[in-house]
Amino acid sequence: MFDFRQLRYFVAVAEELSFTRAAQRLYLSQPPLSQQIQALEQDLGIRLLDRDKRNVSLTAPGQIFLEQARQILAMAEETRVKVTEAAAGFSGHLKLAYTVSVSFHPALPQTLLRLGQNAPNVRVWLSEMYTEPQFTALRAGQIDVGFVRDEPSHEEDAHALRLDVIDREPLLLALPSGHRLADRESLEIGEIAGEPFVIQPRELAATLYDRLVLLAARAGFHPLVRQQAQQINGLIALVAAGIGMALVPASMRAVQLAGVSYVPLADPDAYLLLAVASRIENPSPVVQQFLQTVSEAKQVLGL
Structure with missing residues (x-):
């Protein structure tokens, strides 16, 4: 049965209509080229080329075989490219989840933008x-x-998962714009003892809830919860309504709702972690490509 080398040799001769020029094009001497064409014709049992000392021409079967050979070689090259891209993580599928608050942080859109540029054939499935x-x-x-x-x-999660830290994002207080502290450049957590808060339920957003409780406990009080909202952006609407203040990551400044002011907290522990998590035992080239893209995005953002 013929092989890809013989097909490439035949296509070169058929396009050049000269064994000499085809041999030069293929960077080999003429005798081995002639031998491979003869072996191809013998294998097929069909004469593909008419040749004499001066001229080379395609037979009718040779013209058909040329078309088919070109298609086979093109398909082989396409397959090679696809397999190479898949091995390098430049094609495939990626299932990516993110918390709602992350959608306001520049790391998510910057990573997805760069991934689309670096690996446009990776299909990303997003979920909150x-x-x-x-x-x-x-x-x-x-x-x-x-x-x-x-x-x-x-413990089982910690052993099975890899965590790449992207940012330790500062936490802000979102206050009603008419609040007496809304114009401050920064606040100590103790200054808001006794103030009403709006929060997400702990079963949904334990990290932010626990950080608020921790900061408040260090200042000697427990937060007074006036109302709850399922999503973090819902908290901003409650703040605008004057129901209470909310502890939110700094990227929530992007939500510019009338009646809301944002004030930084002057506490070194007033931050919220942002990281990308993946399975340690996941050799997927697409995942590795994504993690590399996250690292590049982090550098671009100066994080």
Whole structure:
């Protein structure tokens, strides 16, 4: 049966209509080229070329074989490219989850933008998911990577997952614009003892809830919770309505709602982790390509 080398040799001769020029094009001497063409014709049992000392021409079967040979070689090259891209992580599928608050951080759009530029043939499936469910979904293979807001709290998650820290994002207080502290450049957490808060339920957003409780406890008080909202952007609407203040990551400044002011907290522990989580035992080239892209995005953003 003929092989790809013989097909390439035949196409060169058929296009050049000269064994001499075809041999030069292929960077080999003429005798081996002639031998391979003869072997191809013998294998097929068909004369593909008419040749004499001066001229070379295609027979009718040779013209058909030339068309087919070109298609076979093109398909082989396409397959080679696809396999090479897949091995390098430049094509394939990626299931990515992220918490709602991450959608306001520049790391997510910057990473997706760069991934689209670096690996346009990677199909990304996006889903919103809280941090703890992401760890469970990662271990179950339901997602490949996730933007999370905390480290794993369970030992089995910590052993199975890799965490690449992107940012320790400062936390702000979102206050009603008419509040007496809304014009301050920064606030100490103790200055808001007794003030009403709006929060997300702990079962949904344990990281932010626990950070608020920790900061308040260090200042000697427990937050007074006036109202809850399922999503972090819903908190901003409650703040605008004057129901209370909210602790939010700095990227939430992007939500410019009338009646809301943002004031930084002057506390070194007033931050929220942002990291990308993945399974340690996941050799997927696409995942590796994504993690490399996250690293590049982090450098571009100066994080």
